[in-house]
Amino acid sequence: MLNKDVKIINVGIADIQSGQSPSVIRTTLGSCIGVVFYAPEKKVGAMAHIMLSKDSSGKDSAKNPFKYADTALPQLVKKMEELGCAKGEYYARLFGGASMFKGMNSSFLQNIGDLNVSVAKEFLDKEKITLLVEEVGGHEGRTISLYLDDGRILLKKGGFEKYLYKVR
Amino acid sequence: MKEKIDQLFQNEAQLPKMSSVVSKVMEMASKPDVVIADLAKEISKDPGLTAAVIKLSNSAYFRPSKPVKTVQESLMTLGIKTVREIILLNETKGILKKELKGYQVDGEANWLHSLIVAELAMRIAVQKKLKIDKDVVFTAGLLHNIGKVILSEFFPTVLMQFRTELQNYEGLYTELEAKFFGYTHQEAGAKLLTKWNFPEELIEVAKFYTEPEKAVHFPELVSVVHIANCIVLVGGMGIDIGGLRIPLSPKALQITGVTEGDLQMYYTLLPEMAKHIEELISV
Numbered sequence: 001m002l003n004k005d006v007k008i009i010n011v012g013i014a015d016i017q018s019g020q021s022p023s024v025i026r027t028t029l030g031s032c033i034g035v036v037f038y039a040p041e042k043k044v045g046a047m048a049h050i051m052l053s054k055d056s057s058g059k060d061s062a063k064n065p066f067k068y069a070d071t072a073l074p075q076l077v078k079k080m081e082e083l084g085c086a087k088g089e090y091y092a093r094l095f096g097g098a099s100m101f102k103g104m105n106s107s108f109l110q111n112i113g114d115l116n117v118s119v120a121k122e123f124l125d126k127e128k129i130t131l132l133v134e135e136v137g138g139h140e141g142r143t144i145s146l147y148l149d150d151g152r153i154l155l156k157k158g159g160f161e162k163y164l165y166k167v168r
Numbered sequence: 169m170k171e172k173i174d175q176l177f178q179n180e181a182q183l184p185k186m187s188s189v190v191s192k193v194m195e196m197a198s199k200p201d202v203v204i205a206d207l208a209k210e211i212s213k214d215p216g217l218t219a220a221v222i223k224l225s226n227s228a229y230f231r232p233s234k235p236v237k238t239v240q241e242s243l244m245t246l247g248i249k250t251v252r253e254i255i256l257l258n259e260t261k262g263i264l265k266k267e268l269k270g271y272q273v274d275g276e277a278n279w280l281h282s283l284i285v286a287e288l289a290m291r292i293a294v295q296k297k298l299k300i301d302k303d304v305v306f307t308a309g310l311l312h313n314i315g316k317v318i319l320s321e322f323f324p325t326v327l328m329q330f331r332t333e334l335q336n337y338e339g340l341y342t343e344l345e346a347k348f349f350g351y352t353h354q355e356a357g358a359k360l361l362t363k364w365n366f367p368e369e370l371i372e373v374a375k376f377y378t379e380p381e382k383a384v385h386f387p388e389l390v391s392v393v394h395i396a397n398c399i400v401l402v403g404g405m406g407i408d409i410g411g412l413r414i415p416l417s418p419k420a421l422q423i424t425g426v427t428e429g430d431l432q433m434y435y436t437l438l439p440e441m442a443k444h445i446e447e448l449i450s451v
Contacts, residue, residue: 012439012442013403013404013405013438013439013442014438014439015439027404028277028404028405028407029404030401030402030403030404030405030407030412031402031403031404031412032403032404051403051435051436051438051439052435052436056432060436064439067436067439096404098411098412099412100398100402100412100415100416105415105416105417105418105421106416106421106428106431107428108428108431108432108435109398109399109402109416109431109435112402112435138411139411139412139413140407140409140411140412141401141404141407141408141411141412143272156272158331158334158335158409158411159272159327159330159331159334159409160331
């Protein structure tokens with residue numbers, strides 16, 4: 001149950017938000033991915049809602065960096081620095097990246113999710129940020145809520161909901 | 169279940185209703201020889217509606233050429249069709265902003281979904297130069313999945329069974345709806361719009377927006393809303409427990425001339441569109 005004083009921070013599409021305990025950060029994902037960073041000692045965290053792996057036009061990402069994984073993820077790292085967290089103090093979790101129903105008539109729409117997931121993983125690997133939990137792919141949307149008091153995540157998907165407690 | 173829903177449609181007291189002023193205005197506005205002063209007078213009978221029309225007319229979304237202070241000015245500056253769209257938007261807000269409990273979609277998300285499908289459908293129609301009225305496209309997009317509100321009321325009782333079956337179900341989500349409720353949400357939506365005496369094209373969109381190849385009278389309109397709905401769902405807005413189970417129809421792409429490149433562009437534009445409709449969402 002949510003305490004009334006708890007602030008809910010919604011992350012829109014192509015958006016990054018951050019906060020501290022006891023706030024909750026929430027977003028809903030289709031083919032987009034939600035990258036979650038949480039620092040369990042300081043009880044702060046940030047979430048990116050990313051639409052595409054990279055900007056094929058090469059022009060849009062300068063204006064809308066949070067839309068694309070390759071420009072949004074460095075910003076997410078920066079956000080954690082602003083919250084006073086150096087690398088090693090926070091860990092990553094990854095959600096979303098669903099794909100359209102099989103037999104889709106558009107390879108673009110079909111593949112967005114997988115591409116998003118693989119680019120995000122490459123980034124985490126390269127930056128040596130530990131990926132603790134992932135819940136990606138499939139055909140269902142996901143709503144994730146990050147509870148900053150202990151870092152747990154409430155995942156709603158396909159009519160079910162469950163808590164994920166692993167934060168380090 | 170089917171009997172219960174049939175009963176609901178017979179016993180109108182429980183159904184979402186249109187106010188009598190709104191019904192009258194809709195009817196008047198659809199006539200080619202309507203007099204603006206008469207229409208303004210009818211709208212002014214409802215103070216809440218009057219305030220909403222003036223407020224929305226002045227929003228950044230509708231961008232009037234000069235500030236609007238009365239309903240009459242609104243009709244003259246924006247045109248009858250746009251004011252009709254504003255009235256419908258204001259009237260359906262209460263219905264479309266409802267939480268879809270059984271579908272696991274909250275009210276705000278459903279409202280955003282409805283508005284953004286409306287906006288995107290309109291943009292597709294304009295960009296592909298389709299010969300359909302853009303105000304009709306907006307309204308059709310706005311109301312496409314209104315039947316979910318009806319079925320949603322009945323979900324809680326059968327939810328556990330429904331969820332269990334959904335887990336291992338590979339077919340069309342709407343087939344499962346029909347199995348559990350006797351109706352798909354498309355059928356329920358079409359029935360509701362028929363009750364409201366809405367124009368045929370809006371009823372056909374509600375009925376076939378997930379299967380546009382079945383549209384008989386307004387295939388272009390149905391296809392545009394179908395495509396907009398698919399893209400908005402991929403973006404996660406208003407995505408329900410059925411997830412991404414609606415396949416994008418090749419026929420719809422063919423009818424509208426929407427290409428792979430177009431799909432990519434529409435998807436990429438979603439955040440800007442969401443910003444554009446921000447004012448409408450907060451109404």
